[in-house]
Amino acid sequence: MNFGEHLIKLEHVSFAYASAEKAPAILQDVNLTIRRGEWVAIAGTNGSGKSTLAKLIAMLTPATSGELSFNIPEQPPIQLVFQNPDTQVIGETVYEDVCFGMENYGIAEPEIHLRAQTALQKVGLEALADRPVAELSGGQKQLLAIASCLCMNPPALLFDEATSMLDPRSRHNIIQVAQELHREGKTIIWITQWMDELAWAERVVALDQGKVAYNGSTLDFFYQTDEHNQSFCDRLGFAPPYTVQVALSLVNKGFKLDSLPVTPAELGKIVSVHL
Incomplete structure (x- = not known):
C-alpha cells in the first residue's frame, strides 16, 4: 500500500x-x-x-x-x-x-x-x-x-x-x-x-x-530471526499469537508454506491447501 x-x-x-x-x-x-x-x-x-x-x-x-x-x-x-x-x-x-x-x-x-x-x-x-x-x-x-x-x-x-x-x-x-x-x-x-x-x-x-x-513490518516482527533463532517478538518477551505459532509448527514439521500468515484468515487459507 x-x-x-x-x-x-x-x-x-x-x-x-x-x-x-x-x-x-x-x-x-x-x-x-x-x-x-x-x-x-x-x-x-x-x-x-x-x-x-x-x-x-x-x-x-x-x-x-x-x-x-x-x-x-x-x-x-x-x-x-x-x-x-x-x-x-x-x-x-x-x-x-x-x-x-x-x-x-x-x-x-x-x-x-x-x-x-x-x-x-x-x-x-x-x-x-x-x-x-x-x-x-x-x-x-x-x-x-x-x-x-x-x-x-x-x-x-x-x-x-x-x-x-x-x-x-x-x-x-x-x-x-x-x-x-x-x-x-x-x-x-x-x-x-x-x-x-x-x-x-x-x-x-x-x-x-x-x-x-x-x-518495521508486522511479518518481520514475528518471523525474522537472528542467529539464535529468535524473532523480534521473542526477544521482547512476547509469546507470538496462535496464528504464528501454528505456522511455525508447520514449518518445523517440514511443510513448505507459500506465505507466512499473520491473520487467522491467512492461516485458514494456508492450512486448507495442505489438507
Whole structure:
C-alpha cells in the first residue's frame, strides 16, 4: 500500500516527569514518522512507555525534549480512544455524549445532528441514541467513545489499549470498526500488548524501556530471526499469537508454506491447501 505524506513526526523525543531529583526518562530519543492512511501498531510491555507516547502524540502532555510536529491541516488533528471508556463519557445519553465535543467546537446544530447520526451508524449504536450511557455495556461504551471521536472528523485515530478491558466479543467489534475506518482512509495508531492485535497493522513499532526496539513490518516482527533463532517478538518477551505459532509448527514439521500468515484468515487459507 502506498501511503500519503507524513502526518506526525517525532524527532529525538524524550519524556521524564519533573521531580526534586533527576528522574529517569520514560521515553528516550524516540524517532517516529506516521503517514496518512497507515495503520501503525505500537507494542510493548507494561512500563515500556506506550501510554506516555500516546499522550504525547495526542498532545495531552508536552515532550521534555525533542520535537513533535503535525502535518495536518484538519482540526483537531487526532482523537484519542482511551483504555477505560468511562474516563471520556460526558453525556447522560448516547446522543448527548456523542454531541459534546462538537458543541465545544461551536459546530452548527444541523451539522451536529448529521455528524452524530453518521458516527453512531458507523459503530452500530444508532438504535441506542436515546439510551442512558449508564445502561451500556463496556464494549458499547467503547464504541460510543469511538463515535464521539469520529464526529470531530480527525484524519487520525489513536487507540490506547482500547480493547484491554473488554471481553473477546467486544474486542472483535472494536477491531472490526477500526478496520472499516482504516479502509475509509483513516490513519490508525493502535497501542497494545496483545500480539494478535498486531495482525492488521502494516507496521509495528515496539518499545522497550522507553526506547524504540523495533520499527518495521508486522511479518518481520514475528518471523525474522537472528542467529539464535529468535524473532523480534521473542526477544521482547512476547509469546507470538496462535496464528504464528501454528505456522511455525508447520514449518518445523517440514511443510513448505507459500506465505507466512499473520491473520487467522491467512492461516485458514494456508492450512486448507495442505489438507
